[in-house]
Amino acid sequence: MQKQQAVKALMTMMLVVLLSCAGIALPYPILAPLFINEVSPLTTFAGIHPKLLLGMLLAIYPLGVLVGSSVIGAASDIYGRKKVLMISLICAMFGYLLSAFAIVIENYPLFFVMRFITGLCEGNVSIAKAVALDLSKVLDKTRSFSLINATTYAGWLIGPLVGGFLQPYGTELAFYVAAVSLALASFFVFIFLNHQHETKAPVSFSWSNLLIKQNSIGLLKNPSIKRFFMVYLLVTLGLNAFYDFYPLWLAESFSFTPPDIGSITALLTAFMVTTSAIVVTPFKRRFGLLTGIYIGLSFLALMLFLHLIYDAKTVWFGYPLIGVAIALFNGLLPIYISEQHQDEQQGRLMGLLSTGFSLSNVVISILGSFIAVISTLWAIILGAILIVCSVILLFFITKANHEPLNVSQ
Template structure:
């Protein structure tokens, strides 16, 4: 197997999964917060900000289900068929999303975003491929590159929207469709055909009994789940609501939001590459110690945005990606090594599921809190990441006998 081609395909599919999630981010805030009535923000005469929060949450709901099921299913039925099916299916989901926006149909938009998120939950399969085919420092670097691709998607999606939206609201989604089809072709070339599965259970039985959340039956994966859930709440609050904060605090439009996002994601992508090299030798208690510090770095960045000062917030938004990239580069390889016996698809599926749960939770909580003040959502997220860092340091001390001597 050509490992370089495999890594390229995994990175491209990871990139496009977050492109799909982030593509509407610069498009939606002006539609819901500009004050001009349309079929999307006037649905059933509900508050536009509430509709905005629901629109943000529904894609992660699909991602949640996809991440929970697709990784473990790929452990049983193979990475190749599931990656190809989800890539081409997500392309169809983008087409339906564009149609819903043209028709200004809020219900159809919600359905389309849910279906697209469901299929783009294949990121856990991409991570499982790398965790399975690489070992040691190469695994850390490979996962960091895949993480960098995920982060880059948060740049490419909004940038694509900002640069092409002037040609029509359908154009950004058309570009994403073409890219997904090409990525599917590359994956077909990169991934070898796998032996036919000997699984005799039905698809429903496998999905029901072998989903990623089954790992929560085990003590250590369950502890990591709750720690990451808190840490990711800070990340999700930031991702979902800093564009709205920019609209309210600085009257930013879609193009200017996209430019800020480009700066932030460019730094985050570069940080992921650097983190893969720097953190490759971290093991055991050292990994948890560093992860705790990086969680606190995330909390600090989100809190600086919550303060409400435009220039401080812009600096924090731009630099947010550094602690976020290092946090993932530290925790994911540690989990892949420590929990490998459960299957890499399930392990990476649980980590993707955790992020999706945090995204849904903060979108729903935020839909209520923004009715009071958008900064309140960011403050809650910062507090959650602060707790995650504190808990990681405590867990490190609890695991000291198993992980070796710690300072």
């Protein structure tokens, strides 16, 4: 593949990731205030505590992503990146349309099911990351991966900001706009993505082959991958404890409104975008992969512990630094895992990491919702503790492998 073609494929995936993640993030600042401040059949379903209903919604979406990620990345290795990406985007679009309908009729069970279905179809970021890795023979791997991450964060910047300001015009509007963004993403994939990936084999479609033999979970039979997966799982448990519960914590502690949550989320992700696009590559050259990962994770844990002393003013200074920490480790840890297992299919490996992220989201959403009934703050502090545990585990794994700290492949 020529460099010009590689750049075109990467730019197309960046645009798709931007639109897709913006669509995913649009409803993010809306759900917590909806379940705290409004009384309706949607927020009081079956007499269940609103925080538990919210926790169930926070859990069911990543559960869908978990199931989808375990097969979407692997499916793209077998059936082609473009075909699988198109199908997943279109199905997610219809899921958002039905989610909006569920809000309009205030039907919690339908909304719950649609959150699962949209999650099921949105494990497609693993395909974008696999494309970035496919292009590593032509383009710098860390740079390509960092740009994909930057556009992911940009989507999370634009989505909550737009969603927060759309909320006064109706909660369902954010879901309609999300559907439109995914329709645009699928259009750009169809028109512009001409990246040719060498599929594993010209096999006919088979659900049993995909779900049983080729899913990403099968990679855990490799002891090395299993150990690094445990590190990644601990990291994402801690990260998702923050992601899932900071909107609720801000609403409870400082009476943040949806536009407030959208604004601080935009600030957080703006620093994630900037760090990923500009800082990660030279940071890796300066410190190496392992040291960079340790710095990013340790800094993130520290900033989460500071929730114990944040107030309504200092939180606006702390959250941008959280964004920096997230971008640093997230730009380096998947690259490190990939380079340790270069012989594995990268779509399948990235699918496994997406599966781990989603699994952690399910677990922490359920566990954290029970903790949040007592104190939302302690759900976030639990996240900080889990990240510290991930650093300790990574240290022992790399020490056993005699891995130098200045690894900088």
